[in-house]
Amino acid sequence: MTCTKIAYVVAGTISIFLGVLAFHVYEVYNQDDPDVFPHNLFFPLWFSMDWPSQRTYPFPDHIQYVDRQYYAEILRNPDYAQKLRDENAQYQILDRLFRLKIIRDKFGIPLTLTLDESDTFSMWVEPKYPTFHGIDVGIGKKDGRLYVLYNWHIHSVNLFEDINGMIADIGSQFDSMVCSDKPTVVDGDLVTIDLLLPSSLNDPNKVAEKCGDREYRMCVQGTYHLHNTSGSPVGVLGYTGVIDFTHLGINRGFRVKSLQLKTTENGKRVLYKLN
DSSP states (O other), rough: OOOOHHHHHHHHHHHHHHHHHHHHHHHHHHSSSSSSEEEEEEEEEEOOOSSSOOEEEEEETTHHOOOHHHHHHHHHOTTTHIIIIIIIIIHHHHHHHHHHHHHHHHHOOOEEEEEOHHHOEEEEEESSSOEEEEEEEEEEEEETTEEEEEEEEEOGGGGGGGHHHHHHHHHHHHHHHTSSSEEEEEETTEEEEEEOGGGGOOOHHHHHGTTOOOOEEEEEEEEEEEOOOOOEEEEEEEEEEEEEEGTTTGGGGEEEEEEEEEEETTTTTEEEEEE
């Protein structure tokens, strides 16, 4: 496509945008009611999906583009992320560890989690569906005066959920080919042991669906240092989790998705995995 054709396409798109905007401005302006609830228009500028890789958006800045109500809640609680790390994630992780007989037998209870400078913590947003990115415009009247509001917005389109999932699964299928349910040896001396929780707590599908009815997942990842009942260091515990929006009042909605404990036993490095 030549530069001239691109210019024509851009000019045509802008003309359509301005024409639709002008029509709605005129429609709102000519209503007799002095107060008119905003007419919302969304003008998509580009389309995005989980290919060639999973899309991620930084927390908390990009929450305002996908969920303004939740973003306002975060602004009212500036220490939200810190409390999630220092309190809620620790509670859920210790609860999972206490349920594992092999962990209780090897390290005893109670166990404690601590943070030092080397530990990490991060949160991000993952859209569940393909998305359109563009400008959200609101046109209304207040006390007879016309006003126009505009914001950047990321709009999910779940009509393409199956297509998006099929494409996103291509990479994960290759990843699953190198996984095993049995202990394996990695890098010559790292023994990997997969752990299982009792009953339905081990169902990864149930954990994955705990995001509620939102069109995105709020993901959490970090590390702690684990100590045994005598206070001696056991190893480094890595974790991933999601926010369950249907139960935000319980532990801020945090749910563990996976755990990895790196420790040393009899001179060998051991990795305990709970997925």
